[in-house]
Amino acid sequence: MTLLEQFQLWLASMWPDWAAYITPAIVGILVIIIFVLTMVMVIIYFERRFMARFQIRLGPNRCGPEGILQPIADAIKVLFKEDIVPAKGDKLVHWIAPIVVFVPILMIFAVVPIHKGAILVDLNVGIVYVVAISSLSTVGIYMAGWAANNKYALISALRTIAQMVSYELPVVLSILGVVLMVGSLSMNQIVDSQSIPFILLQPLGFIIFFLGTLAEMNRCPFDLLEAESEIIAGYHIEYSGMKFALFYLGEYGHAVAYSCIITTLFLSGWRGPLLPPIIWFLIKIMVVFALIVWIRSTIPRLRVDQLMAFAWKCMLPMAVINLFIVAAEVLWLPEVFPWIMIAVNFAFACALVLLWSKLFVLGGGRVEV
Amino acid sequence: MRFERYGVGIAKGMALTLRNFFRPPITLQYPEDKLVISRRLRGNELVWYPDRCTGCATCAKSCPQGNIEIITHVGDSNNYVVDKFEVDTGRCMFCGLCVESCPYEALFMGLGYERAQYRRGQLVLSKEELQPSDIRQPSGYARPKVEQTLPRQSLLINWDKEKEEGGQKLSPLPMRKRRKGNGL
Amino acid sequence: MAIKTEPFILNMGPQHPSTHGVFRMKVTLDGEVVVDVEPVIGYLHRGIEKLAEGRTYTQNIPFTDRLDYLASMTNNFAYVLAVEKLAGIKVPERVEYLRIIVAEMMRISSHLMAVGFFLNDLGAMMTPMLYMFREREKLLDLFDMVCGQRLTYNYMRIGGVSQDIPDDFLPALKRFVAEMPGFIDEYDQLLAENEILLVRTKGVGVLPKDLAINIAASGPVLRASGVDWDIRRDDTYSIYDRFDFDIPIGNVGDCYDRYWVRMQEMSQSIRILEQAIAQLPEGKVCADVPQLLRPPIGEVYGHIEAPKGELGFYLVSDNSISPYRFHIRPPTLINLTALKDMVIGWKVADLIITFGSMDVCLGEIDR
Numbered sequence: 001m002t003l004l005e006q007f008q009l010w011l012a013s014m015w016p017d018w019a020a021y022i023t024p025a026i027v028g029i030l031v032i033i034i035f036v037l038t039m040v041m042v043i044i045y046f047e048r049r050f051m052a053r054f055q056i057r058l059g060p061n062r063c064g065p066e067g068i069l070q071p072i073a074d075a076i077k078v079l080f081k082e083d084i085v086p087a088k089g090d091k092l093v094h095w096i097a098p099i100v101v102f103v104p105i106l107m108i109f110a111v112v113p114i115h116k117g118a119i120l121v122d123l124n125v126g127i128v129y130v131v132a133i134s135s136l137s138t139v140g141i142y143m144a145g146w147a148a149n150n151k152y153a154l155i156s157a158l159r160t161i162a163q164m165v166s167y168e169l170p171v172v173l174s175i176l177g178v179v180l181m182v183g184s185l186s187m188n189q190i191v192d193s194q195s196i197p198f199i200l201l202q203p204l205g206f207i208i209f210f211l212g213t214l215a216e217m218n219r220c221p222f223d224l225l226e227a228e229s230e231i232i233a234g235y236h237i238e239y240s241g242m243k244f245a246l247f248y249l250g251e252y253g254h255a256v257a258y259s260c261i262i263t264t265l266f267l268s269g270w271r272g273p274l275l276p277p278i279i280w281f282l283i284k285i286m287v288v289f290a291l292i293v294w295i296r297s298t299i300p301r302l303r304v305d306q307l308m309a310f311a312w313k314c315m316l317p318m319a320v321i322n323l324f325i326v327a328a329e330v331l332w333l334p335e336v337f338p339w340i341m342i343a344v345n346f347a348f349a350c351a352l353v354l355l356w357s358k359l360f361v362l363g364g365g366r367v368e369v
Numbered sequence: 370m371r372f373e374r375y376g377v378g379i380a381k382g383m384a385l386t387l388r389n390f391f392r393p394p395i396t397l398q399y400p401e402d403k404l405v406i407s408r409r410l411r412g413n414e415l416v417w418y419p420d421r422c423t424g425c426a427t428c429a430k431s432c433p434q435g436n437i438e439i440i441t442h443v444g445d446s447n448n449y450v451v452d453k454f455e456v457d458t459g460r461c462m463f464c465g466l467c468v469e470s471c472p473y474e475a476l477f478m479g480l481g482y483e484r485a486q487y488r489r490g491q492l493v494l495s496k497e498e499l500q501p502s503d504i505r506q507p508s509g510y511a512r513p514k515v516e517q518t519l520p521r522q523s524l525l526i527n528w529d530k531e532k533e534e535g536g537q538k539l540s541p542l543p544m545r546k547r548r549k550g551n552g553l
Numbered sequence: 554m555a556i557k558t559e560p561f562i563l564n565m566g567p568q569h570p571s572t573h574g575v576f577r578m579k580v581t582l583d584g585e586v587v588v589d590v591e592p593v594i595g596y597l598h599r600g601i602e603k604l605a606e607g608r609t610y611t612q613n614i615p616f617t618d619r620l621d622y623l624a625s626m627t628n629n630f631a632y633v634l635a636v637e638k639l640a641g642i643k644v645p646e647r648v649e650y651l652r653i654i655v656a657e658m659m660r661i662s663s664h665l666m667a668v669g670f671f672l673n674d675l676g677a678m679m680t681p682m683l684y685m686f687r688e689r690e691k692l693l694d695l696f697d698m699v700c701g702q703r704l705t706y707n708y709m710r711i712g713g714v715s716q717d718i719p720d721d722f723l724p725a726l727k728r729f730v731a732e733m734p735g736f737i738d739e740y741d742q743l744l745a746e747n748e749i750l751l752v753r754t755k756g757v758g759v760l761p762k763d764l765a766i767n768i769a770a771s772g773p774v775l776r777a778s779g780v781d782w783d784i785r786r787d788d789t790y791s792i793y794d795r796f797d798f799d800i801p802i803g804n805v806g807d808c809y810d811r812y813w814v815r816m817q818e819m820s821q822s823i824r825i826l827e828q829a830i831a832q833l834p835e836g837k838v839c840a841d842v843p844q845l846l847r848p849p850i851g852e853v854y855g856h857i858e859a860p861k862g863e864l865g866f867y868l869v870s871d872n873s874i875s876p877y878r879f880h881i882r883p884p885t886l887i888n889l890t891a892l893k894d895m896v897i898g899w900k901v902a903d904l905i906i907t908f909g910s911m912d913v914c915l916g917e918i919d920r
Contacts, residue, residue: 053394054390056395056683057396058396058398151563152563220678229570229674229676230901230902231901232569294383297678298379298383298385298677298743299382301675303903304902305585353376366898367898378746378751379747379749381746381747385739385742386680395687406697407698408698408719409699409719410702411702431612433616464705465707466611478701510716511716513716516719522694522697524698525690526728526732527725535721
């Protein structure tokens, strides 16, 4: 039973039924919105400072002590900017697109357990819900790219569709590996069954899922749709003011959401010794995000055909093989010796990575025109 | 193209960025923390000593932009008296040719570099504004005698030495340094 | 049923983050594939060639700074060499060494910029660029110490240099020369084996050897295509024949080779710097040249190996104080003529990196 359901029962003993039903929902939604917005502020600041240190700079340090008010200053600045709609753009779609991008990201957090029982709804199909909802923001990005009536934005929108569709498959297949081991789709159950974090049990699944999510949240080295040096800012090139802020929030909200999901699926969620669960959860999110920032500050971007080749030729077959291996192990290996499974899976992961490094050819070359 | 090295190259690069993560940042926090500038700095201004100037206008002739305006008349002791000496620093490109050509060491490049103004007209330096003052000091450009009196330039290459020794001491945690002034 | 598609025209620039200035490309795209490129230049045109005809020979030196503003020192060098050739001036020994020291420093600095921005075009989020800026900053500090400015040096004069180097210059330069190979190794560690860099650049934007020769390409772009040609060695000017250095040659002519040639040239410049510092003689820093130089009637073409290629000045004198004709042969303008042949059939992203790997400077192209 989740905390919210207990709250609802407690209210029902005093208030009429309808009030006891609505109040916890509103409280839960508010808590999630506040959590997401604060986390986005924190990670924007964190990313800028962290990346600055990778680049032997200092990063923002003027607003407030050590610059921690910088995201707030940015938010205020962006709120006061003029909202420009291109004259030949599709005005309605231009207006709806940021909302379509941002809302699904908030909705992901409904099934993320941040503490024992602290989850908005413990859906029995939690992880399927995450997969379904998170692909919705692709539609928003495509709408933004289309509505702007800008060729850069259009290229970006087309890249988005191709990229998202390709990377959804390996991501889902690597999630299936986890689901097979747990035997449930509920996020709470997934956390409960991780006495050993699944990153040890399924190293290959973790790598595929991590790279896939990098592509899903448009992070380096898969940030093709906003490739600054090629198509400038991609789909949000014609956005300014509050609408741009929503895209920005959406981008970082996506990063938080996927950090949460990686934490839940592979790093045993809020579980951990000594410290309270919420602290463990935040620490794990930050570690995952730090890894993302580290990758972003080191690696150049892939080209679009290489990106697609990487998804279809490399990640998808590996994810399928991983799924079969896990299924076989769940069927035949006794559950009492998880260490055997860890050793076998690490061996398989290394073998597959080496094999694919030798085998597959990344992308095409010149096209005759 | 293939990933022939199994990602070893990427891992090496990530190791290098991590190494740089623990290096001290090389940026300084500008208004609070200033470097010692070059002794020969060609700053955004000129410094003119009226007592040494004979009004020969060699500087005006050597200026590639034709930017120095000098009007003189003949004085009592058969010398030139400078009526107008005006430099439009908005058009000046600070090449220093006027300073090099001055035969009487009356014209110097200035050390100032914080000369942003709100109006273009304020960039035109008149006779009075060109004279040396506390905030308008001559630099050692083409003037070896002045050069010796100025402090040593701080260099990034000497990142482990103090400023007085011509270095730019980098500390691993410069954010701990207290900032002076009440800037935001 | 085949879907009906049609190419569209994308106007890249003049305001675009990776056109390195105000360059404009009218790109015809078929989806992501580049069908046609039409470069449009002239947004930074200042008429330097015409301006120079109204100024004395000395007054033109600051204008050459504004050509390739990332390598002002070599621009000065090429110009004063041409004028000295025209007027038949012999410069003192120390000047030759000082000029070569600053020119090689400039080459390192320019190549650092080129490689850094090339990586930025590849999408490496500024990190390699900022590492390279760290080393470039050290060089700029030294240039600042010598001539008082960080970008537009105006250091060389006809018959010499404007001032002698200060006494704390050589120790700092020696320290730089000692430290720099370590940093080049670091860049190699970061970049040379990076798989993504390799897959993005190997085989991309190939400039074939015969085409490179036909368009009169020069500098690292030419050498990456496998042509062994360096003016420092093949048409020696100043005292380059006294130094021992290698000329790195690529073999394919793709973006990776251009990157690789630049990295190798930095190491070779370090070698030249080491030798020049060791041999630096004492002496005068300027020959006796009249302030208003009137070269004899005639014409001259002086060229040097600038960081970006063969930089030439063609001067015609009519025995007056200013040149009758002042023509610049900018290396990057001529290298850029190959752009269309190099990118057709590649993707937009390859267009950007190919353009980035040519290391253009719009101040020089538009003049």
